[in-house]
Amino acid sequence: MSDDYIRWKKEKAERLKNPAAKREADIKKLVRSRRSIIHECQAFELKNPSPKQERALRALDEAIEDMNEAGWLVESNLIDAEQIFLAENSNLARAVIKAMNADLLDHPLVRNWITNLKIFGEWDELRRFKRKRLEKEVKRPPSKEDFWLRFEAQSLLDEGIGPQKIRQLLLRKLRLNKVPEWFDISSSDRQKLIKYIKDLTRQGFSQKLKRLGCRFT
Numbered sequence: 001m002s003d004d005y006i007r008w009k010k011e012k013a014e015r016l017k018n019p020a021a022k023r024e025a026d027i028k029k030l031v032r033s034r035r036s037i038i039h040e041c042q043a044f045e046l047k048n049p050s051p052k053q054e055r056a057l058r059a060l061d062e063a064i065e066d067m068n069e070a071g072w073l074v075e076s077n078l079i080d081a082e083q084i085f086l087a088e089n090s091n092l093a094r095a096v097i098k099a100m101n102a103d104l105l106d107h108p109l110v111r112n113w114i115t116n117l118k119i120f121g122e123w124d125e126l127r128r129f130k131r132k133r134l135e136k137e138v139k140r141p142p143s144k145e146d147f148w149l150r151f152e153a154q155s156l157l158d159e160g161i162g163p164q165k166i167r168q169l170l171l172r173k174l175r176l177n178k179v180p181e182w183f184d185i186s187s188s189d190r191q192k193l194i195k196y197i198k199d200l201t202r203q204g205f206s207q208k209l210k211r212l213g214c215r216f217t
Contacts, residue, residue: 060110
């Protein structure tokens with residue numbers, strides 16, 4: 001390993017200790033990544049696209065033009081461009097969703113979009129495309145019902161109460177509507193939860209608590 005290389009590595013490490021320098025390095029890295037995506041988009045070809053796919057590809061091209069005009073590849077405009085990029089009502093978001101519905105999952109922008117959704121754990125967004133099973137690699141966030149079950153059950157478990165007694169107490173709370181204000185589910189949803197808990201076997205209820213992450217003492 002040459003002295004020049006070692007010196008360069010040390011200088012780089014020192015630069016990255018400086019928050020401003022690290023931010024600048026991150027910006028340049030992101031812009032390089034974006035330029036790479038643009039080049040991939042320009043090289044992307046689809047043989048015999050359907051009319052639906054043709055419309056989706058045109059929408060993606062128009063969205064890219066809009067993003068470039070907004071400064072998507074300009075480092076000084078990174079923050080503003082990032083907000084535009086992530087906005088749900090942006091042309092890019094609509095274009096990507098249209099492309100996903102047209103089965104253009106191999107398009108560079110679509111691949112990048114899906115990757116970002118997976119990184120940030122956006123299970124609900126990925127679940128919108130049920131047929132494509134995009135959410136299978138992402139952990140499903142707990143529902144409000146599951147969160148309440150875990151919260152109440154863990155408190156009772158910590159008091160040394162067994163699972164079957166806990167089930168009785170939870171059913172009683174639901175029937176009397178003695179639940180926290182944040183657990184504001186409708187009456188019909190409450191009845192569904194009561195039926196769900198009642199229908200579970202003894203073993204099934206214990207397994208449910210374990211899946212929710214409850215700790216048994």
